[in-house]
Amino acid sequence: MRIGIIGAGRMAQSIGWLAVQAGHDVMLSNSRGPQTLDETSRRIGCVAGTAYEAAxxxxxxCIAIYLQDYQTVPKAPLVRKTVLNPQNYFPHLGRIAELDRGELTTAELLARHLPESRIVKALNAxxxxxxxxxxxxAGAADRRALPIAGDDLEAKSIASRFLDQIGYDIVDAGLLSEGWRFERRRPVYCRPLGTCALQEMLLATSPDSRVPEGDWYAYRSRQDRHQQ
Ligand SMILES: NC(=O)c1ccc[n+]([C@@H]2O[C@H](COP(=O)([O-])OP(=O)(O)OC[C@H]3O[C@@H](n4cnc5c(N)ncnc54)[C@H](OP(=O)(O)O)[C@@H]3O)[C@@H](O)[C@H]2O)c1
Known part of the structure; x- marks a missing residue:
């Protein structure tokens, strides 16, 4: 497959590298132009373009730029495409009223901007x-599972196959409107979990379930960090 990535920062580079290892063709992009990405794209084994070209x-x-910039994402080249949305909401970078009021999930916000695309919330947690x-x-005993959400079954299946190819099991949390269950500060956010543990914790997550800011970094240094 061809994987276009809008963004060329930490997420974009990790996703891009894994995608190239899995045999996909990748294009990264950023706001400053492809001429600034020569060294990065050579290291990853991909090409670079403008955001429009990547789309x-x-x-x-994959939209790997800060959520507050979502309105810069080009619409026309994304019509009918599967669009992965790893974006998380950091209010200190600019408040978004619908998210503050809990009216939309982060993925629904992007879907409202791209009504003709098939959005899948993925890779944010x-x-x-x-x-x-x-x-x-696939099949490794300590394989980590990642949650996805989306309204389009075919797009979710494409996203699931991609995540499997780059090294992860998948738990489908339901529609885009259910994406809040694995947004920032929810119990499963950035926590290494296997499929069963992730399924159970997603189901047990209520609108009041929140962990302290930065809690997820604690799992990085623990020997027993992975829970199946
Ligand atoms: N970092 C994480 O651990 C993590 C985990 C899960 C999800 N996420 C989400 O992933 C997204 C990216 O985070 P990140 O940590 O990778 O950020 P980052 O390292 O700061 O990279 C952001 C990238 O976006 C590019 N960019 C900014 N505005 C753009 C635009 N309008 N068009 C095209 N490219 C643009 C930047 O390029 P220029 O420098 O040229 O502007 C840069 O390459 C965020 O939404 C974040 O919430 C991050």
Missing amino acids: EFGDVV ILAEDLIPDARP
Whole structure:
């Protein structure tokens, strides 16, 4: 597949590297232009373009820029495409009233901007620096599972196959409107979990379930960090 990535920072580079290892063709992009990405794209083994070109390039397109910039994402080249949404909401970077009021999930906000695309919330609940070290081949006993959500079954199936190819099991949390269950500060957010533990914790997550800010970093240094 061709994977277009809007963004070329920590998430984009980790996802891009894993995608290239899995045999996909990848295009990264940023706001400053592809001429600033020569060294990065050479290291990852991908190509670089503008954000518009990356959106055109991808069969699947991942939006790896800050959520507050979502309105800069080009619409036309993303019509009918599977769009992965790893974006999390950091209010200190700019408040978004609908999110503060709990009227929309982060993925629904992007879906409202891209009504003709097939949005899948994915890859938001893992730290960029864990993406490469935690990837495992299918069937590995300590394989980590990641949650997804989306309204389009075919897009979710494409996203699931991609996540499996880059090293992760998948738990489907339901529609885009259920994406809040694994947004920032929810119990499963950036917590290494296997499929069963993730399923159970997602189901047990209520609108009041929140962990303290930064709690998830504690799992990085623990020997017993992975819970199946
Ligand atoms: N870091 C994590 O651990 C993590 C984990 C899960 C989810 N996420 C989510 O992933 C997204 C990216 O986070 P990150 O940590 O990778 O950020 P980052 O390292 O700061 O990278 C952001 C990238 O976006 C590019 N960019 C900014 N505005 C753009 C635009 N309008 N068009 C195209 N490219 C643009 C930047 O390029 P320029 O420098 O040229 O502007 C940069 O390459 C965020 O939404 C974040 O919430 C991050």
